[in-house]
Amino acid sequence: MTLILKNIGKEFEQRDIRSPALVSINLEVEEKEFTCVLGPSGCGKTTLLRIIAGLEKPTSGKVIIGGEIVSGPTSRMVMIFQDYSLFPWRTVIDNIAFGLEMKGIGKEERQKKAVHYLDLVGLSGFEENFPYELSGGMRQRVAVARALAIDPSVLLMDEPFGALDAQTRNMLQRQLLEIWDKTKKTVLFVTHSVDEAVFMADRIIVLTSRPGTIKEVVTIDLPRPRDRTSQDFATVRRYVLSLIDEPQSIQ
Amino acid sequence: MQMPPGKPQWWHQILPKSVLIKIALPIIIIISWEVLSVLIDNPFILPSIESVLLVLSEPFADILGSGSLVGNALVSLSRVLIGFIIAAGLAIPLGIGMARNGKVHDFFDATLQVFRPIPPLAWVPLALAWFRIGLLSMVFIIAIGAFFPILLNTLDGVKSIKKTWTEAAHTLGAKERQVLVNVVLPGAAPTIWTGLRVGFGIAWMCVVAAEMMPGTNSGIGYLIITSYNWGQVQVIIAGIIIIGVIGLGIDYLFKIVERKKFMWRELDR
Numbered sequence: 279m280t281l282i283l284k285n286i287g288k289e290f291e292q293r294d295i296r297s298p299a300l301v302s303i304n305l306e307v308e309e310k311e312f313t314c315v316l317g318p319s320g321c322g323k324t325t326l327l328r329i330i331a332g333l334e335k336p337t338s339g340k341v342i343i344g345g346e347i348v349s350g351p352t353s354r355m356v357m358i359f360q361d362y363s364l365f366p367w368r369t370v371i372d373n374i375a376f377g378l379e380m381k382g383i384g385k386e387e388r389q390k391k392a393v394h395y396l397d398l399v400g401l402s403g404f405e406e407n408f409p410y411e412l413s414g415g416m417r418q419r420v421a422v423a424r425a426l427a428i429d430p431s432v433l434l435m436d437e438p439f440g441a442l443d444a445q446t447r448n449m450l451q452r453q454l455l456e457i458w459d460k461t462k463k464t465v466l467f468v469t470h471s472v473d474e475a476v477f478m479a480d481r482i483i484v485l486t487s488r489p490g491t492i493k494e495v496v497t498i499d500l501p502r503p504r505d506r507t508s509q510d511f512a513t514v515r516r517y518v519l520s521l522i523d524e525p526q527s528i529q
Numbered sequence: 530m531q532m533p534p535g536k537p538q539w540w541h542q543i544l545p546k547s548v549l550i551k552i553a554l555p556i557i558i559i560i561s562w563e564v565l566s567v568l569i570d571n572p573f574i575l576p577s578i579e580s581v582l583l584v585l586s587e588p589f590a591d592i593l594g595s596g597s598l599v600g601n602a603l604v605s606l607s608r609v610l611i612g613f614i615i616a617a618g619l620a621i622p623l624g625i626g627m628a629r630n631g632k633v634h635d636f637f638d639a640t641l642q643v644f645r646p647i648p649p650l651a652w653v654p655l656a657l658a659w660f661r662i663g664l665l666s667m668v669f670i671i672a673i674g675a676f677f678p679i680l681l682n683t684l685d686g687v688k689s690i691k692k693t694w695t696e697a698a699h700t701l702g703a704k705e706r707q708v709l710v711n712v713v714l715p716g717a718a719p720t721i722w723t724g725l726r727v728g729f730g731i732a733w734m735c736v737v738a739a740e741m742m743p744g745t746n747s748g749i750g751y752l753i754i755t756s757y758n759w760g761q762v763q764v765i766i767a768g769i770i771i772i773g774v775i776g777l778g779i780d781y782l783f784k785i786v787e788r789k790k791f792m793w794r795e796l797d798r
């Protein structure tokens with residue numbers, strides 16, 4: 279299912295002063311593509327993702343998924359948040375089954391599916407634990423399983439590993455790529471880490487600082503799994519960094 | 530000055546210090562009570578502990594033709610329960626509505642703020658005028674007492690729900706009503722429960738006072754006021770002890786549920 283962003287703009291109103299956060303974003307994301315949205319903090323990349331998810335309305339433009347205009351949250355696209363946003367009163371398995379339960383799927387079937395996705399993220403055996411009994415990395419894996427369980431076409435990930443330590447972060451990046459490879463979902467991944475974007479993405483959408491607009495789209499054709507210490511990786515990384523660091527000339 | 534750590538005293542073997550500090554004050558109160566009752570030597574002012582214990586030892590015995598301690602306590606409890614359920618039935622939906630919808634909030638807020646500081650017992654004369662003596666006027670006062678703590682905690686609980694919980698639910702395909710039932714209610718439940726606990730405590734205080742209204746003929750409050758009219762101070766004290774014990778017991782039940790069901794609130798950080 280192709281995801282198309284047409285001329286997306288967003289303005290926020292503060293004390294009667296309209297300030298633009300996003301300006302004319304045009305983008306087409308192919309099915310099964312892994313796209314990273316990279317930009318400095320405050321550039322509106324999270325706002326962009328929330329607009330795509332249908333959690334916020336754009337001031338102008340439209341989001342189209344599979345030929346349909348997005349007007350609110352749709353189960354074709356699921357958002358994964360930085361703070362995991364698991365339901366703390368539900369066990370791990372009931373968290374994963376949440377979306378299926380909302381769809382009215384019977385208990386037996388949703389338990390079966392939930393177990394499958396729990397296994398996919400490598401957390402078999404934690405069915406009856408509560409989120410507060412898990413580490414941050416494990417919680418985010420549960421959140422990924424919960425999103426996958428309703429079988430969306432697109433995963434929208436808002437700095438999902440931003441709150442984790444470097445080691446866990448690297449591990450989860452590798453694991454997410456494996457899961458992506460197995461499930462063939464389209465992934466739109468917001469991050470402010472150049473390293474993360476270069477390691478994960480097919481394409482990196484580099485945004486300017488506020489008001490955010492697309493500065494450049496960098497296609498990365500390094501073979502996976504990528505080696506962070508390789509010369510090629512460093513070259514791409516340096517190039518993307520230069521895009522971020524460049525003094526901005528907006529207006 | 531620091532005392533050198535010596536050998537523990539022999540009584541610490543029987544009563545550890547941590548227990549000792551907790552029971553010290555009750556012991557002091559009991560001893561002073563007994564001493565004072567002997568000194569005053571007037572059971573109409575301060576009866577002896579034995580006379581109070583005697584009343585408490587026969588909780589099912591009829592007192593002054595007004596029924597037993599337990600019987601009257603049960604009457605009071607049932608009144609509280611009715612008023613409390615009415616209060617909860619109004620306050621919880623209203624609190625959720627106000628927390629979720631700005632217009633509902635603005636419509637009710639100013640009016641409720643005016644009524645909130647009025648002590649429930651200030652309504653007693655009005656209740657008598659409107660509903661006369663009886664169950665209805667007592668339930669009215671109890672419900673007013675329990676209403677505000679439940680309402681305020683519900684408001685607080687719903688407002689404290691993480692925005693990403695409801696957003697995650699929406700992106701996982703939940704409809705508005707499903708979000709309410711599956712995210713808002715369970716997410717706010719611990720705080721609502723606190724409101725119910727506080728509300729019940731106030732309701733329990735209100736019933737005792739409401740039962741002292743002229744013309745009432747049952748309930749633990751009625752028993753106390755009747756005992757006063759008959760000069761039976763030991764019954765008054767026994768009644769007060771029963772009120773305290775029941776209040777404490779119910780609060781404890783609320784706390785047990787809180788610990789069992791809502792542990793996640795403390796641990797989810």
